[in-house]
Amino acid sequence: MTEISQEQAVELAFLYHPSMYSKSRIGPTGSQQYATTLAQAFINVGAPNAVTCLAQTEQMFKEFAGLIEPYARKETRCSWLKLQEFAKLQQIGALFNPSPALAKLAWQRRHFGNRAYSIIGVAYKLSHFLVQDALADLVTGPMEPWDALVCPWQSTKKAALRELSAYGEYLKERFNIKTDVTLGLQLPVLHPFVRIPQESNREAGLELRKKLGIEPSESVVLSAGRFSPLTKASPLPLFLSLQRAAEQTDKKVHLVLAGWFEPEAISQEYIRTAAEIAPSLTVHIFDGRDEETLKAVWSAADIYTELSDNTQESFGLTVLEAMANSLPVVLSDWAFSREIVENGKSGLLIPTTGPVPGLTDELALLSSLSLIDYESHVGLVSQFVSVDVSQAAKAYAELIENSEKRSELGKNAKAVVAARFNANLVIRQYCHLIGELSRLRRAPVNEPAPAERSLFTYPTRLDTAVMFAEYSSATLSPESVLRLHGSADDLKDLVGRLEALYFGTIAKSMLLPVAELSKLIDLIGEKGECSLSDVTLLYSSAHGKALLLSVLWLSKVGCIKIVEGARVAV
Numbered sequence: 225m226t227e228i229s230q231e232q233a234v235e236l237a238f239l240y241h242p243s244m245y246s247k248s249r250i251g252p253t254g255s256q257q258y259a260t261t262l263a264q265a266f267i268n269v270g271a272p273n274a275v276t277c278l279a280q281t282e283q284m285f286k287e288f289a290g291l292i293e294p295y296a297r298k299e300t301r302c303s304w305l306k307l308q309e310f311a312k313l314q315q316i317g318a319l320f321n322p323s324p325a326l327a328k329l330a331w332q333r334r335h336f337g338n339r340a341y342s343i344i345g346v347a348y349k350l351s352h353f354l355v356q357d358a359l360a361d362l363v364t365g366p367m368e369p370w371d372a373l374v375c376p377w378q379s380t381k382k383a384a385l386r387e388l389s390a391y392g393e394y395l396k397e398r399f400n401i402k403t404d405v406t407l408g409l410q411l412p413v414l415h416p417f418v419r420i421p422q423e424s425n426r427e428a429g430l431e432l433r434k435k436l437g438i439e440p441s442e443s444v445v446l447s448a449g450r451f452s453p454l455t456k457a458s459p460l461p462l463f464l465s466l467q468r469a470a471e472q473t474d475k476k477v478h479l480v481l482a483g484w485f486e487p488e489a490i491s492q493e494y495i496r497t498a499a500e501i502a503p504s505l506t507v508h509i510f511d512g513r514d515e516e517t518l519k520a521v522w523s524a525a526d527i528y529t530e531l532s533d534n535t536q537e538s539f540g541l542t543v544l545e546a547m548a549n550s551l552p553v554v555l556s557d558w559a560f561s562r563e564i565v566e567n568g569k570s571g572l573l574i575p576t577t578g579p580v581p582g583l584t585d586e587l588a589l590l591s592s593l594s595l596i597d598y599e600s601h602v603g604l605v606s607q608f609v610s611v612d613v614s615q616a617a618k619a620y621a622e623l624i625e626n627s628e629k630r631s632e633l634g635k636n637a638k639a640v641v642a643a644r645f646n647a648n649l650v651i652r653q654y655c656h657l658i659g660e661l662s663r664l665r666r667a668p669v670n671e672p673a674p675a676e677r678s679l680f681t682y683p684t685r686l687d688t689a690v691m692f693a694e695y696s697s698a699t700l701s702p703e704s705v706l707r708l709h710g711s712a713d714d715l716k717d718l719v720g721r722l723e724a725l726y727f728g729t730i731a732k733s734m735l736l737p738v739a740e741l742s743k744l745i746d747l748i749g750e751k752g753e754c755s756l757s758d759v760t761l762l763y764s765s766a767h768g769k770a771l772l773l774s775v776l777w778l779s780k781v782g783c784i785k786i787v788e789g790a791r792v793a794v
Contacts, residue, residue, distance in 0.1 A: 234658040236344075237276040237305060237313055238263055239321040239329075240288040247291070253450070254539035255348045258376075258416055259322035260291055261647075262654075265417070268295040269651040276316055278305045311336055317665075318342040318658050324350075324373060325358040326409070327365030331683075334366055342661040343371045347411075348538035350383050351602050353592040359384060360391045367408035370665035372657060375413050376539055377560035384411060412657055415563075417650040418544040420642055421522075428516075429523025436508060438524075442476040443624045446525035446551070448512050449542040451494065452486040454534075454603030459494055460501070461531045461556075465616035467502035472621045479505050482521045483512035522549040526630060527623050529554040531574065531616065532561070533609040536602050540564060547571070548641045552633035554619045556611045564645075570636040572619040575612045584608060698788045700776060702757040705787040712749035715783040716742045722781060736767065736774045744774065745783060753787075 245263070246256035267275055275296070277288040285304035292302065305312055310332055313319055318341055321329060326345040333340050349355050362373065375381035392405035438444060445466060450456055462479075470477040479498070485491040491509055498507045512518050528546035530553075537559050544564070546553055553571040555561040565571035584605050591601035623630050693699065708715060719741050722728030736744065747762060748754060756775065763771050778784040 234270065234655050234662070235272055235274065235276075235316045235318065236266065236270075236658060237278050237316045237319045238288065239319060240277050240279040240284055242284065242287060244322045245288070245291060247287070254541050255322065255346070257541055258346065258348075258539055261417070262320075262322070263288075263292055264295040265647040265651050266654065267292045267297075267300060269648055270655055272300065274301045274303065276303050276305050278307065278310075278313075278319065280307050311340075313341045316341065317662055318344060321345045323358075324348065324355050325361075326371065326373060327358065327361035327367065330366045330368075330371065338366055338368055339370070339665050342658070342665055343367075343409075344658070344661070345373050347373050347375045347380050347384050349536055350380065350387075350538075351535035351605075352598055353588070356387055359387050362409060363388055363391050363395065363405060363407060368665075369408060369410065370661040371409035372661060373409055373411050374657075375411055376416050377563050378413055379559045379563065380538065381411050381413055410661075414650060414653050414657070415645055416539045416541055416544065417645045417647045418541060418548050418641065420548050420638070420646060424549065425519045425523045428520040429525075432520045432524040436478070438478055439476075442478060443527065444478045444480055444525045445527045445529055445620065446480045446482060446521055446546070447529055448482045448518065448521070448546070449530075450486060451481060451483055451490070452599075453490065453493075454599040454606075455486070455536050457530065457532050457534055457556075458606060459497065461533075461611040461613050461616060462529065463498050463502040463505065465531075465611075465613045466620055467504050468613070468617035469620035469624060470502075470504035472617065473624045475624055477505055477620075477624065478508060480508045480510065480521055480525060482510040482518060522546070522551065525551055527552055527554060527620065529620075530561075531556045531611045532558045533576065533611055534602055534606045535559075544641055544645050547634075547637035548645075550634040550638045552623055552630045553637060554616065554623070556616075558609075558611075564640070565637075566640075569633075570640045571633060572623070574616045574619060577610045577612075579605075579608045698786075700756065700772065700786070701788070702755065702760075703788070704756045705753055706748050706756060706759065706775065707753040707785050707787070708745065708749050709782055709785045712745050715745050718781065718783065719745070719778075728781070731773070731777060734770065734773050735777055736770050740767075741774060741778065744771075744778070748784065 244256065244259050246253075246260045266272075275292065277285050279285045279288060282304060289302045296302065313333075314336060319329065321343065322345070324345055324347050326343050329343050330338075333343065347359075350359070373384070375384060388407055392407075395401060395405050433440075433444065447462070451459075453459060466477055466479060481491075481494065485494070495507055495509070498505050510517050510521060512521070522545075525546075528543075528551040530543060533556060540560050543553060543555060543561070547564070547570070553565060555565060555571060555573055556576050557567075557573040558576050561573060565573055567573040587596070587601050587604055590596045591598055596604075623633075689699075719738060723732075723738055735741065744759070747759065751758070756772075759775070760771065775784065775786070779786050
């Protein structure tokens with residue numbers, strides 16, 4: 225990969241949670257692979273001097289640092305930004321969240337001003353009702369033109385815009401709005417990318433074919449990744465069309481499934497079904513999560529195929545990897561495949577037919593009400609997306625019999641990936657996007673003077689101290705009077721003993737250190753009693769919330785008595 229210049233480099237903070245990223249380059253989901261490889265490539269190609277990770281715990285930060293360390297330059301610094309340090313994002317300028325759920329982050333940003341920084345997310349899994357709710361939140365949330373929801377494909381963008389437009393129309397109707405409801409953020413299309421192999425592992429491929437007893441004249445058709453009949457693709461069109469191709473060519477055909485199955489036990493159903501409806505096929509199953517195994521199957525295969533029929537498909541990374549390995553691809557004409565492949569030139573596309581609106585509408589409602597699970601929802605819908613089996617059989621047969629056609633398509637496929645889906649190109653596009661968002665955010669505008677920051681900057685996530693203000697009998701205030709509830713030595717001993725107990729450490733990360741708690745106890749003891757405002761004057765403002773929370777906690781464990789209003793005699 226080629227680094228961009230320091231003049232082109234931009235800063236970006238990554239929001240990290242283990243569920244969003246993959247510790248391995250392979251699996252378990254496309255979104256996790258995308259997030260991981262994007263972070264790695266951004267560090268490698270984007271060449272920032274520093275990268276920031278916004279994470280809940282230090283352990284999570286260390287996990288993120290471990291993911292990117294092999295790709296970072298020696299001078300690149302990786303730093304941890306705690307979740308309570310959101311304000312520091314103003315110094316960085318942009319936050320990347322590998323998810324469509326951006327509105328909550330935008331509400332949080334309002335505490336510092338809508339122009340404090342940009343928020344960038346990724347659209348995927350648009351068929352899930354929780355993601356669809358997140359899209360709706362983009363319409364009503366405080367999103368701005370300097371924010372962006374990156375769409376991997378034009379088909380993804382069109383799907384997102386349909387829901388966003390539909391929700392906008394509902395709001396117009398519901399609140400009698402006369403003007404169109406506009407979307408605040410941008411929806412740029414930035415494609416996924418894969419690494420181009422430096423050389424093929426031909427020897428490993430030949431060794432694998434020999435191990436499986438596959439003759440040079442026999443054909444190997446490969447499909448890789450995650451296998452699920454409900455959330456990926458029904459195997460029926462694949463088995464049926466390969467059976468027909470084997471009959472038409474009178475050649476032995478091997479189908480290699482290299483990946484993992486969800487659930488794992490379903491792999492036996494794949495084998496049983498293939499034996500029943502495609503007896504001419506020989507099926508081989510490999511764990512595609514092993515990189516060395518995957519390299520071997522790439523080289524052993526003659527054809528790569530995916531007959532996708534599921535709305536969950538978002539990234540197409542395995543297709544791009546197959547093309548990067550110079551394999552001719554046979555794909556269903558579904559979602560993004562036509563954005564990757566030019567039919568007949570860099571691959572073969574098989575026609576698909578979907579249901580008309582209204583035929584499966586009740587499934588979305590049942591799913592949103594949790595009356596059926598998400599997997600059942602998308603799996604049932606996919607049962608009514610047809611893949612042209614006869615056309616697929618014709619495509620497989622053509623490639624089985626024509627090695628020159630296979631070679632031509634494979635060569636063209638690799639050229640397409642090298643030109644359009646390489647990390648250098650995509651990361652440059654990301655850097656350009658971040659730069660443009662920064663320009664929009666910093667542009668001078670005629671805005672009214674901002675009102676004093678309201679407690680209600682995030683109206684659906686109010687501070688519990690605001691929402692439940694009437695629950696407690698009193699509220700801590702500067703006038704609150706503090707006095708010890710025993711001798712200072714006994715109370716400090718209690719605090720020390722509590723530190724060794726689980727129930728005494730639940731809030732440890734939000735409190736002053738134990739040594740500081742002891743100093744606070746001594747201070748109040750020396751004064752006899754003092755107001756909260758007196759106490760805060762004697763501590764650095766850097767303690768901030770920790771000091772106030774510590775006062776409440778010490779009262780909770782019986783060390784301090786809090787008296788409201790004027791000082792009263794003991």
